[in-house]
Amino acid sequence: MRRRKLPAFLLGVVTITASATLAGAPAAQALPAGAPADKPAPSTTSSVTLITGDRVTVRGDGTTSVEPGPGRRDMRFATYRTATGRHVVPVDALRLLRAGKLDARLFDLTALTAAGYTDERTRELPLLVAYPKAQGGKARSATTVQGARVTRDLSAVGALAVRADRAARASLWEAMTGGTDAARTLQPGIDRIWLDGKRKINLDVSVPQIGAPTAWQAGFDGTGVTVAVLDSGIDATHPDLAGKIVAAENFTDAPDADDNVGHGTHVASTIAGTGAASNGRYKGVAPGAKLLIGKVCGTEFCEESAILAGMAWAAERAPIINISLGGDDLEGIDPLEQAINDLTARYSTLFVVSAGNAGGFAPVGSPASADAALAVGAVDRDDQVADFSSRGPRVGDNAIKPEITAPGVEIVAAKAAHDVIGGPAPVAGYSTLSGTSMAAPHVAGAAAILVQQHPDWSSQQRKTVLMGAAKPTEGFDVFAQGAGRVDVARAIKQSVGVDEGSVSFTGGQWPHGDDTPESKTVTYRNSGTAPVTLTLAVDTTGPAGLFTVSPGTLTVPAGGTATTTLTSDTSVDGPEGLLSGYLTATGADGLKVETPIAVNREPESYDLTFKALGRDGAAAENAYISLFDLKTGTQYQIFGADSAKRLPKAEYGMYSFIDSETESSLVAQPKLAITGPATITVDARDAKPVDVKVPRADAVPTFIVLGADWTIEQGVIGAGIIGLEFDQLFAGQRDPKSSFDGFLSSAVIALAQGDGVNSPYVYDLAYFREQKMLDGLRKNVKAKDLATIKATYATEATGAQGVKANSARYTPDGSYWGVFIPFDPPFRRTEYVNTDNKAQWSSAFEQQLPPVGDGWPETLASATATPATFRGGRTYQQEWNRAVFAPTVAGAEYDWDYVSRLGDLLWVGMPSFGEGPGHPGFSTIDSARTALYRGNTLVTEVDTEWAEVELPAAAADYRLEKSVTRSAPHQFSTQVSGTWTFRSGNVAGETPKQVALSTLRFSPKLDDRNSAPAGRPFVVPVHVDHQAGTGTANKVTVDVSYDDGRTWTKAPVAGSGDHRVAAVWHPRGKGFVSLRASATDQHGGTVTQTVIRAYAIG
Structure with missing residues (x-):
């Protein structure tokens, strides 16, 4: 049986990313x-x-x-x-x-x-x-x-x-x-x-590659066998599938079992397609088989309850079930894994499951990770394991997965009529796909051929014979390919298999000099009519003597079994870690059975006892301790107040949560060296309280977060606790002498008046400590350490509330910290940020519709400001939610902001509703269109605000068109559009380069309701914001409309370069002003932007 550790929890903790808010009030x-x-x-x-x-x-x-x-x-x-x-x-x-x-x-x-x-x-x-x-x-x-x-x-x-x-x-x-x-x-x-949850489907020479034509010539093509396909449905009209479908059931919310993705049809035809639409060129592995179709994926995602229902339905009706989908495998046995094990035991159904497409970045996924599943990896035409094919070992017990491989690179199979995936194929009616999804049906087809040949075999026999007959590829270990690439030609000729399929050993504890050899019985089963003599040998990457087999020769009687003993002796000198190889049995007439074997030879490790004490000094009932290797990032969890754990010798970071009914303590140790057996006690009393006083005596906390972060080669690992009261949270360091260069502890606190809603002031405070953990925090904040921000918030959407945060980050590539506190615009607020923390501050604003009943606020629009450094004792001004809202390239901070290219990939992500003061902004919308032309030829057109486009490498002239609409409760910028021309070619290297284009920003002086006086002249400043390479604007024109763009009047424009002023005359009465402006830069690039209902008058 599969050995499992406790279920995963707090694996790879990273920077705190959340807060608490006030119940019954808009969110802080x-x-x-x-x-x-x-x-x-x-x-x-x-x-x-x-x-x-x-x-x-x-x-x-x-x-x-x-x-x-x-x-x-x-x-x-x-x-x-x-x-x-x-x-x-x-x-x-x-x-x-x-x-x-x-x-x-x-x-x-x-x-x-x-x-x-x-x-x-x-x-x-x-x-x-x-x-x-x-x-x-x-x-x-x-x-x-x-x-x-x-x-x-x-x-x-x-x-x-x-x-x-x-x-x-x-x-x-x-x-x-x-x-x-x-x-x-x-x-x-x-x-x-x-x-x-939802699992994801795992995206002409391949059939001969696995020897299927040899099986056909021998009379075995799957005739009389039904294979179930649990996937995205089927295109029953495809010629290759005519007469193949014995039943189809829909387990999704879709109206029928039709394949609207194309994945299920492709998989099904790989198993049993006749090749009718290609004159037999793209025939499936078992073209004589029938198909049982269970639609469990309405799109590329598949609900687990639908998959479970499909499994139970199909297991009663088919001896083979193909599942070309999956998700992350976590510790413990999940419902899909359990279902495969249970249904296999009940019906002797063989589940053939794709291993996953994570390559070496994540282990074999679930449900391929189930004990009873035959997990399938992918190889290319040369039997080389595909880069995308997920590797083993299995999560939790280091068992061998995947167990077999099959062709999965550029596989041509039937194309569904409503196909939305796949590349072109040489013949119409087919598509090309790659993935372990494509590999699994090759194995399912091979299994169908074995069912036809040996209808009395159990699912385990089919599985193990396919594995034993597989062909390993030199240069790849068992954790990449299992037994190797499926070989159906050999499988139909061999009557011998290994009951166990593969053999995994636990391995002894370090040091290994006195390890006791571990032995396991390997059973060879002969379903043939004549006895078979086998010669056994071990081929391994490990040292001599690591694996031995005795006896080395077996005679397996007809219809019977014979056993040998495989022994793993980790006391031999050699490398530590996962070691593997093959137990190979050879016999007459080319008989060869390969059995993957593996052992974990433990590195230097020690027994540790962990104890956790609460703030009362007694054993903590609710404690969690996590250690992670500072070099590899490998993490270990310890649960409870008194627990044992064996860990490799290493330097670790360690943090712990110790909770009671009213308090939470975060205790960290930046670096802990494990060099021998030890008892490690984590004491909540090492965590000290938090108490911060600010100049305004009526200020109370609305948010507190205490965090610990380690930056290591694999990324940032960390943990944190969040609360609303100073007396709830405690933080401290276990060993005062411990330090680590990549360690940073933090405390982020927000204070306001009352419950924070419509507070006339807020304090955003952030404190950091390098190399060591904060020992709680006691601060009496002085005015000289605070910067004052006088913030004004205008009204845009009817009935909306506002929330705004000033957030701090300690390093340029670090995380932002802050807290949103709500108010009803128009509003003016004094905001204080501390300047004694070496931090950069960024600001973010949102408009929200207030919650209804027990509901939650709905975000309507957002805007941000780029990071800035403030000085203590100084006052700064900020304006937010101020018209005119229009497309902008102002405020770019990262390489891909906002229209950029790398290689031949163009990214269009320009904010559509930048604010007049220059803040990039976004909004809920009704509709959008983004189109790109190369010359006058349309390259792409999408109904979104953004686009990602592959372009030819050669430089060319392009035209970008973008339009967006929004309606009530929004009052302004209800229609926004723009057209840009620019020249672009291939961008070499690894850093994106901004496309040379500009945007126009209108910043009229408006009141707090984004309105200007009627019946009088008015000036509208126009600023030209640039991406790199555009140069200064040499021509700017402005038109104005007072009837939502039905008629336009040219407005006089004064100024030069990137700073112009348009003069307009507002009519009497209430209404809206619409603006249209154009500009040309020094290099010939152009921009035209139109904003309907830019601001109000009257």
Whole structure:
């Protein structure tokens, strides 16, 4: 059986990325943000309401905020980042998460957003509620209260699929759990709660490559065998699939089983396509087989509940099931893995599953990671393992996965009529795709041929014979290819297989001089009619004597078995770590059976005992300790107050959370050297309190976050705690002498008047300490250490509230820290930031529609300011939400801002609603169009504000057109458009280069409602903002309209260069002014921008 560690939690913690807010009031939100992605995404704000009812908001620039749900005002939060995503976890979920009772993805913002489980896209959160199988009724009762509804009974796998309504999640959480915040338990009848997540489908010589024609000539083409394909459906009209489909079932929300992606059709035809549309050229591996189609993917993403239902349906009806989809494999056995193991045992169905397309960046995915699954990697035409093919070992126990490979590079197969993926193929009606998704159906087809030849074989026999007959590729170890590339020609000739398929050894503990050899029985099974004599040998990359086999010769009787003993002796001298090879059995007539073998020869390691003490000095009931190797980033978790762990000799960073009902302590040690056995005690009393006093006596905290971050070669690892009261949070260092050059601790605090809403002032304070952890924080802030920002906020959207944050970062490439505090515009506020922290400050503003009932605010628009350094004792002015809102290239900070090119890739990400003062800005919109022309030839046209386009390398003249519309509650810039001409060619190197273009920025002097006087002359300053290489503007024209652009009047323009002023005459009465301007730069580039309802008059 598969050995597993405790379920993953807090793996690879990174900078704190969330805050707490005031329940029942507009959000006072935290704003930390890591460095942006390679290309800045258009600024969209998405929110996720967690299973606990708490709301997490992720903004387009990567900033994140948290708002406690109804009745949860005093909730504290932990925040962390794993290798796969950013997490925010409320304290009352920590214990259940650590115990493996909650799926970590329920708090993974990246996964939830990618799956479409944001508040903007759905009101319901899909869950899988696992229950003891005898208590299904109790589980149903517990999960249908307070806003959850059962959508699918998955009794075959011991679970219910339910949907939790957004507004009722806080009450549902209370109904499904019991106990105190620090000691929550699930209610009786509920064993575990999973996210009903989404898995992703894993994207002419390949059939001969695996020897299928040889099998056909021998009379084996899958005739009489049904293969199930759980995928995106099927194009039943394709000629290659005519008469192939025995049944099709739709498990998605789509109206039918038709393939609107193209993946399922491609996979199905690789298995059993006749090649009718290509005169047999693109025939499948088992063209005589029939197909059972289960549509479990409505798009490229596939809901786990649909996959589970499809598995249960297909397992009763087909001996082979192909699953070319997957997701990250976490520690523990997830529902899909469990279902494959259970259904295989029940029906002897062979699940052939693609290994994943993460290459060496992530291990083999789930559900290929299931014990019973045959995990398939991909090779190219030369049997070289594809760069994208996921490698092993398996997460948790170092078992060998993938187990076999097959062609998966540039595979040509049937193209669905509604195909949206795939490249061109030599013959119409086909497409080219690459991925382990394409490799798996080659193996499924091979398995179908074996079923035809040996209908009485078990699924394990089919699996192991395919593995044993596979052809390993020299230069790749077993963790890249398993047994090697499938060889169906050899498989149909060989009657011998190894029951175990592969053999993995645990290995002894370091030091290895006295290791006891570990032996395992290897069973050879002969399904033939004559005895077979085998000669056994070991081929390994390890030292001599690491693996031995005895006896070295076996005779396996007809229809019987024979065993040998494979021994791993890690006491021999040699390298440490994962060592592997093959046990090879050879016999007469070219018989050859390859069995992958592996062992983990432990590096120098020591037994450690970890103890955790609470603030009362007693053993802590709710403690978590994490250590990670400062060189490799490998992380280890320790749960509970008294735990044992064996770790390799290394230098580690260490942090711990120790929680009680009312307090959270973060204790860190920047560097801890493990050089021998030890007892490591983490004492919450080493964490000191936080107390900060500011000049205004009535200021109270609205947000506190204490953090610890390590910058190592693999990235930033860190942890933090969040709360609302000074007496809730404590921070400190375990060993006062410990330090690490890449370590940075931080405290970020926001204070305001009352609950923060419409406070006339705010304090944004950030404190950092290099190399060591903060020992709490006690500060009496002086006015000389504060910069004063006099901020003015105008009104734009009807009925909107505003939120604004001043955020600090310690290093140019570091994270931003700050907190959003709300107000009702028009508004003026005095904002203080401390200047004794070596930090740069950036500012961000949002317009939001206030929440309705128990709902959450809706973000309408956002704007940011580039980082600046302030000086203590000085006063600065800022204006926000000030018209005119128009496309802008002002405020660019990163290489890909805003229209840039690298190689032949052009990125268009220009903000559409930059503010008059020069802040880049974004907004909700009704429609958008972005089009690019090369000369007068259309290159691309999309209905988004951004575009990514591959262009020819040669320099050419281009025209970019962009238009956006928005409506109520927005009052201004309801239609915005622009046209730019520029010249661009290939950009060599690794750094993007901005395209030479400009934007026009209007900055009239308006009142706080973005209005100007009617019936009088007025001046409109026009500024030309440039990307690199444009040069100064040499011509600027301005037109004005008072009827929303139906008629235009030319306005006189004064000034020179990039600073011009247009003179207009406002008519009497109320209305709106629209503006249109054009400019030409010194190098011939042009720009024309039009803004309908630029500002109001009257």
